[in-house]
Amino acid sequence: MKQKIDRIRFPHNKLLLPILIVLSVWNYVSAEAASSEKNSYVLDIKGYTKQKIVAAETVQGIINRKQAKLFLNTGNDNRWVSYSKHLSKSLRWETVNHAWINHFKKSGFCFTQLNGFEDLIKSASDRLKGVVIYDIEANAGIPLAVTIAGLKDAAAVTRELYNSSDALKKLPIAFDLSRLPDDKYKRYDWAIENILPQCSENAAFSYRKGAGVYSLDIAAAERMFVYNLLHLSEDVLPNDKEKEQCLKEYGTLNHKDRKYVDIILAHLQPLSPVWGWGKPSEATFRNVLTQNDCFVMCAEVPNISFLKKLPPAKKPFKQNHIRPEQVKLEDKYYIAFMVSEGDTIKSMGSMMNVHGGNWLSPWRDKIKINWGISPWLCENYPGLMDYYYSTKTEHDYFFDAPSGYAYLSPHHLRKSLLLDFAEKTRESNKTADTRTADIWYFYPLKPEKFRYKWLSLMDLEGLTQWDDKQYVSFVENCPPIVHSNHYYDYRDMDAEKYAEMLQEEMKQTAPPWFTVVYGGNPRYFYQVSKSLPEDRYKIVSLDEFFIATAKAEANIKDKTVERTTDAN
DSSP states (O other): OOOOOOOOOOTTHHHHHHHHHHHHHHHHHHHHHHHHHTEEEEEEOTTOOHHHHHHHHHHHHHHTTTSOOEEEEOTTSSGGGSOOTTSOTTOSSSSHHHHHHHHHHHTTOEEEEOOSHHHHHHHTTTTOOEEEEEOTTSTTHHHHHHHHHHHHTEEEEEHHHHHHOHHHHTSOEEEEGGGSOSSHHHHHHHHHHHTGGGSOSSOEEEOOSSGGGGGHHHHHHTTOEEEOOBOOBTTBOOOHHHHHHHHHHHSOOOOHHHHHHHHHHHTSOTTEEEEEOOBSOHHHHHHHHHHTTEEEEEOOSSOHHHHHTSOOOSSOOOOOOOOGGGOOOOSSEEEEEEEOOOSSHHHHHTTSOSSSOGGGOTTTTTSOEEEEEOHHHHHHOHHHHHHHHHHOOTTEEEEEOTTSSSBOOGGGSOHHHHHHHHHHHHHHHHHHTOOEEEOOSOTTOSSHHHHHHHHHHTOOSEEEEEOSSBEEEOOTTSOOEEEESOBSTTTTSOHHHHHHHHHHHHTTSOSSEEEEEESOOHHHHHHHHHTSOTTTEEEOOHHHHHHHHHHTHHHHTTOOBOOSSOOO
8 A cells, every 4th residue: 555645844834935035046146156256357468568568457456356357468478477498398378377377267267358458448447446647767657656556446557558548538537647756766755755654554566677567466456555766775785796787787876765665664564575576686675675574575477466366275285294104214315306486476476487387397297396385375375375285296295485484584584573483484384284494594693592493483394405515404492404505506507417416426425315406397307316326316305305314313413515516
């Protein structure tokens, strides 16, 4: 006999239908909202004049404030997104920008192609409140125009561009820089008094000619104060070669610019990034920023505001760390290959540097390679960094690039802030799941007792350090510090000869021994590894490298290896 099944009755069935309708509408709206978040535009700006690039960058920054809406394809006009020479010509995508677009499409983005500059301005007209007019040849023209444009939700344009564009002429003039004096310092005096107080206290932008123009979107997006000044002072002078270059390029060693740099950076909160790049040299730029409690965030790649608004990772960043009990110390020469530098957005936006696309290298998955990353970026650009964590293989291992939490000169940072820096490194490493670091410029930090206290507070398992010889320091309460003379010296020597040099140096000591080779690319590292005898050399990730180093302390703590051949 068939069992009778009663109809299920809901006690409040009159309310059920409206509830189901609301839920259905909510799910539909939520799905539509999620979908619209990834409906974006792409504009090809290859071949654009500088004035058009500046305008497009400021518009991009404003559009991308809330969501990743506009991607600018520079083609190979921007050198950092052009592939490195060593990469195979068979790579599928024309440039790193094209590779990014492909990745974003796979992630669910739907791109609509804009048909030129006029189409860009028309599509952004509901977000733009006007234009800021500047003279491209005037002192501080671009920096102050971008600064004001960010504050006024406007496009920074020259008078010539404004008059030639029907779309731009429909926008009101929000500010005209021709109202300001021509003198550079008078312009900065006015800007410091009237504009700087309105700007972000969490970042500034140091603009210089060249690739820096492609990064101005992040300055506009985050309302940064943008400046173009020399970083010079009596206590941070460039060496003779830098002085000569400074005089040749800028015609002055005038330190007056530094006064304005100090005032601008004093507006920022401690341990804030300064984006872009500085003059007259990397060393003076880094040192002056550090003296002002800031750190370097080299930009120079396009689409930073887009990368900032990528959907964050759905799961925590994790690496496959090896455990001490899994490491058996062998009588071999341990080599850790390290790709530079990873400490700034330039590396991440270019898919790992020089000039770009190392992460796309077909040789990446052939040997163990260590990649520098920025813990600060893991915290502040999680959607971008998720790309690397989700596409890494068992051969890839991440370490903190110079100098831990961010790139600065530790010996120029005041001691109380150094302790904060150590804490930030320790905490951000939990986000990045990194345990080792490449720390630069800490040996001038004195007294020695404080120096090692500072290093120990970072709670790292190992440190690498640039030196003129090879040795390992074992300091109480500190991780092993492996010093290497093989930083950036691959450039002028073919792989087979480089391997011969390494083997010649290793004759100075019996294994085990530990060497890092810093600054190469996957193809070069692979070629070097194939020229090293497998029975005597072991290519490892940095976690195994430092575990083995600690186990070998009794054998290596008093040994030193000198360079036998000048790789440069």
